[in-house]
Amino acid sequence: MTDTLTTRLAAFAAGPVSASPLAQRVTCLSALDWLAVGRAGAEEPVSKIVREMAQDEGGAGQAQVFGGAEALPARAAALVNGTISHALDYDDTHFAHIGHPSVAVFPAVLALAEQRDYATVEILEAALVGMEGSIRVGLWLGRSHYQTGFHQTATAGAFGAGLAAGRILGLSADDMAQVFGLIATRAAGLKAQFGTMGKPYNAGLAASTGVEAALLVARGFQSNADALAGARGFGETHHGEANETIALDGLGENWLFETVSHKFHACCHGLHAALEAARDLDIAAPEIEEMTVLTHPRWMSVCNQHSPTTGLGAKFSYGTVLAMRAVGYNTARLDSYSDRVCADPRIIDLRDRITVKSDGNLSETQAVLSVLRRDGVRDEATHDLQNLPELAEREGRVRRKATLLIGAERENLAWSILKGDGRAQGFAGLLND
Template structure:
């Protein structure tokens, strides 16, 4: 049975009817991706991978975050890794994957080489990211829980489809590129907390480009390798949930519901930070504060007393104390070793408790604040609560401005919304 492969290949190869919301959200994700990539260009993992690629040399086909240019596969590896280095990119909770960091680097590299307009780049990226989400749904939560990193696995298929669409693949070529990607897609959650996590995103992007280039050159492969016996799903603990994966395909754009990060820390903390934002918590008024979260996050982001900035990014108590003390959690530099030793933060942190609540979803958090005057206030926030397009645009642009400057954001946003060539957009990667 190749129902999934046939449906996705047909979707990826034919003209699509996109919604205005899907197009705007895609443009916002492109801006967000560019901002976090430029902001992460000097991270150690970024420098290591970029230096390796530049030392190898080769055709200067695509620009790199941080400067320089490289062949398509290598550029995708660098730009995927760099843009996930800060772990500040968008997330889709349908499968718990980061679509943009896998797909945009591949799409932009290929679009540059083919001198495509930005509108074609964005459409190909949207189709690729939608494909990655659908593949992720087909694989199911068990695939993720078993230790596979959906950004790396389903993301590779999205990168391949976006590349193939820009290369004008027909349905048969799309089936082949999905089949070939099935033997390349890889990435483990065991890399979380190391340089291997952002590298997973780079691998997904590079693997997708490689598969597309080979199919374009006439490479033959098993087009049924995603669903076949001993294929990708069977060997990667896939749920084979074809019905969920294909529901509304071509009419409903699941990517519209992507969640942008507005705090430079683990996404598991964001619902709590947004609830605290709604309560407008300030340190002097806090007698005690209780946080309730979905149990799965307790082992991920409930470090009780971290001593490093990296640890703070995985600590409910620390990030909420930071916010209450006026630290801007949208700025990566706010998460420092020094902030963890601040006596005022430690005092407030010790008035905050965290507990699991199975009645909450993975995207929800509940906060209960007891003020010093005896009043109690409560808030619940769900990251899946839709933002209006205008509010989403304001918050993404505000975040991007903090990372790379308002003038640069205005320039990039104008290009994304009014057109131009992909190569002109890529020229902004270097900073």
């Protein structure tokens, strides 16, 4: 008999959905955000490599890809778009499981929905179901899975991508369970890749795995439907905590995706609480003598690179991003993160006077920033990313970010497609117009 987790999530993904207005609106924001960061990252080195590999392989064109002149097969398009949209590490994060839902799920949904030219309302519904599912699986896997070294965007994200892809294909609950079983033998991704091209590739793997599993099951492929939570299954072999009660609490009624956090700094989300705290303080160099950051212990191994030499590495360094802000770099701009910035003597001097400490009393979304100025004045600010602004402010910030990345005309068109009676092909056309 299929385990309760798989049964409940499969039924949720295949059944009718009654999403809250807030969940629907936030999904629209994340779709716009995903499009913007994907377009902005289309010419990154990792993006070109993965896209060119997929183009060289060829195949029947089914789905558009960021920056590509030709459509690709659905599975390849999901791989490419998942990788590209995470290339800048500027996409949304959900802190319940520390994963990036959009970059795993939207590429899977669009790769299949475009062929059928689904209405955007159907795309958004399938994406919401998949992203909610990825968060629930991530909660079930728990912190031990993440702390051991698995990248939840790649692992939990693959299950969410499979649920969303299965919904687009109209799979039954029994078929959805089969999708879960198959993904359990395919999902993979390690935190060891952070700071390299391997991190965005993890997102692409999740998206393509979800598409592949759903397409195979739609053709009659059978797997062990208990392979997620059963004996010798994914949870048991990947240090999962099997938090079933937490994972399933309020499923279909309480939408955890409502509390997804959008990025407004172009770096690892673990750095954002400190950067938001810095907005409340005067940290302009050269008046700064030293700074101290208190953060949750889990971020110490994720984004506390002391001496990065590349722009990618800088995105995972408390000292570097705070020094950048202090000397006048805009941490929201993509071009602020470069090898040249890491070699800037002003950055290096101040970075070496920034101390990062762990504090187990803080949550993963909190940071405390203390600043000592050369005149002896010390100031301190605390920020918690879970204290989300009102929806209107969230919408304004996401839309301004999208405008910065893709221009006002394209942002307005994308928003009108998402909020109106748009179709999948119209939205997909914005990936490479």
